[in-house]
Amino acid sequence: MPEFIGAVDQGTTSSRFLIFDKQGNLITHHQIELEQEYPRPGWVEHDPYKILESVLTCIENTIARFELMGHKISDIKAIGITNQRETTLMWDRKTGKPLHNAIVWSDVRTDELVHQLKKRPDSDIVVDRCGLEITSYFSAVKLAWLLKNDKNVAEAAKEKRAAFGTVDSWLLYNLSGGADGGSHCTDVTNASRTLLMNLKSLKWDPELLKFFDIPDHVLPSLVSSSEKYGEVHKGVLKGVPITSCMGDQQAALLGQKCFDKGDAKSTFGTGAFMLFNTGTTAVKSSHGLITTVAFQLGRNAKPNYALEGSVAVAGSSLRWLRDNLRLIDSMEQVSELASRVQDTGGVYFVTAFSGLFAPYWRDDARGTMVGLTSYTNKYHLARATFESMSFQTRAILESMNLDATVPLKVLKVDGGVSNSDVAMQIQADLLGIEVHRPAMRETTALGVAIAAGLAVGVWKGVHELDQVNQKGTTVFVPHLDKEAREEKYQAWRRAVEASYNWTDVEC
CATH class of the missing domain: 3.30.420.40 (ATPase, nucleotide binding domain)
Incomplete structure (x- = not known):
């Protein structure tokens, strides 16, 4: 049956x-x-x-x-x-x-x-x-x-x-x-x-x-x-x-299928959430992550734990481009716009609409765009929105590598934003590791x-x-060289600092 x-x-x-x-x-x-x-x-x-x-x-x-x-x-x-x-x-x-x-x-x-x-x-x-x-x-x-x-x-x-x-x-x-x-x-x-x-x-x-x-x-x-x-x-x-x-x-x-210790995934939905399975040991983070229960499969089963890094704004930033800025007609359109340019033209978008979660934990941060010039257009803004998710995931990945002591070599992804090939290629480029999408x-x-x-x-x-949902997995391999990746990430960190201390500023 x-x-x-x-x-x-x-x-x-x-x-x-x-x-x-x-x-x-x-x-x-x-x-x-x-x-x-x-x-x-x-x-x-x-x-x-x-x-x-x-x-x-x-x-x-x-x-x-x-x-x-x-x-x-x-x-x-x-x-x-x-x-x-x-x-x-x-x-x-x-x-x-x-x-x-x-x-x-x-x-x-x-x-x-x-x-x-x-x-x-x-x-x-x-x-x-x-x-x-x-x-x-x-x-x-x-x-x-x-x-x-x-x-x-x-x-x-x-x-x-x-x-x-x-x-x-x-x-x-x-x-x-x-x-x-x-x-x-x-x-x-x-x-x-x-x-x-x-x-x-x-x-x-x-x-x-x-x-x-x-x-x-x-x-x-x-x-x-x-x-x-x-x-x-x-x-x-x-x-x-x-x-x-x-x-x-x-x-x-x-x-x-991150059943075992050392497996990790990131879900790009309204927010973005990266979890790293630490097995039956609850690992306390020293680098801005949180410790959570991964699953307990039965009343008498031992629980598995995970380290987690959370990004408050991921897919919701695309909704913001559509509903607030009227820059796009549909969230899927962001991929088409972002593919029109090879970079953001020096624009960095920190999507801290309600503060920053891991590993920053700054509730005084607010959404910030830096690097805007007369050259900037909607294609650059679309790409900068995708990059924002990837940079925040990069910050979480660095913390996970430090806490877990074993560098992550592959990131499994899912969620609505993962449907975009452009977004996931940017993710692989800025992380410097393979990104696998089922x-x-x-x-x-x-x-x-x-x-x-x-x-x-x-x-x-x-x-x-183990073999469920294996067929048809797309693998995104990083194309950006290490020097360019690090240069972009350091610029991102300066943009994050510019997003701090805005909650006490009067409108």
Whole structure:
């Protein structure tokens, strides 16, 4: 009998539902764009109901197409959920209704709170226990802000009816029944992004909860990335087990088959996220990276850890060129423009729209273009936008090489921006290593499908999938010589310095 696995892939700008077969082939999918809300400068929100509705619509449309292809819903053995991480939601346990809009991972309303927390004499316990820096990026500061600043959230928490979760928790809760007995849990990959989970024990840490002043009764229960959490409560997938839950970047690591220590990938989506598998050892970074859980494939399995470097703005910079500057009609057009010129004409674009993440960690940085002259045209700006992603990835790669002590020789890539040959060739040129792009780039969804399939016995172990998605891989070899590469990178570093100290400048 044929066996299929479904995957919910809920991202920052879109939601998808995909179905894979046992050989890892993508059978069919449906995607819907997700609207973001910007109530104030630096604030980014999602409507929780729109997140849920977009996922349900994607499931219905995908299943309809799946059945038209002659397949049976009963052959879908399980589904998994992968999600934009750090985005923070609060809802009422009694009614299941949201208490506030979701605060998206890129939101910077907590900058002042972050500065206050960093000044505390006991702030060192945070990175020691959870592997993360105190920044506006992670969930705990968003949750602390909600508890202090939103009356609905504060009142619900006081009455012990408030539930906290990242997007995975919200979707899992609703798919498995919502207020009618839905599961309130999150897996260790998502929990490792909250600032609240102890990396060693894989449990909520009482000292961290005390530090951020967060009551433990709002928290979801902790589970592995691959086990049964419940069943779909209603709809076309009613009764199908939900057996995997993973943060999107960790799922992409698994989907790129970075199963072993020393494997690495970079996903170029709304942001760019590079993860390096460090095996069963949680390596503490000394060079601006964060330590996170890569995956735990079973309740009793040992977790794998990863070093991660995050770039806040990658694909969203292309959206900015389209929607804000009206420089292009579609994001795909950037490749065509960038290919018209061999260089940027001396232009460097630091896309620090809401600060810089790893390895800089500067929330006072803002978007900066340097080197503009009367010679500069839109082709140079398009190419400079691609180069910005590559330079930031280069900075992360250098930190990873120092922390891991073994230089990375190949980078596996995925995500929407990786569809551009121009962007990936620039990436190879500026990194000085080969860049490998698989033919099927839905690796985030594939990763969570792998974890879901392992939980129900579709696969017995990850290495059964070693040959999945191997055929048709494109290899980008660096063409830029070392001297030219280093000269460009040093100019980039000067541009980054020019982006600092702008948050106190009055308009």
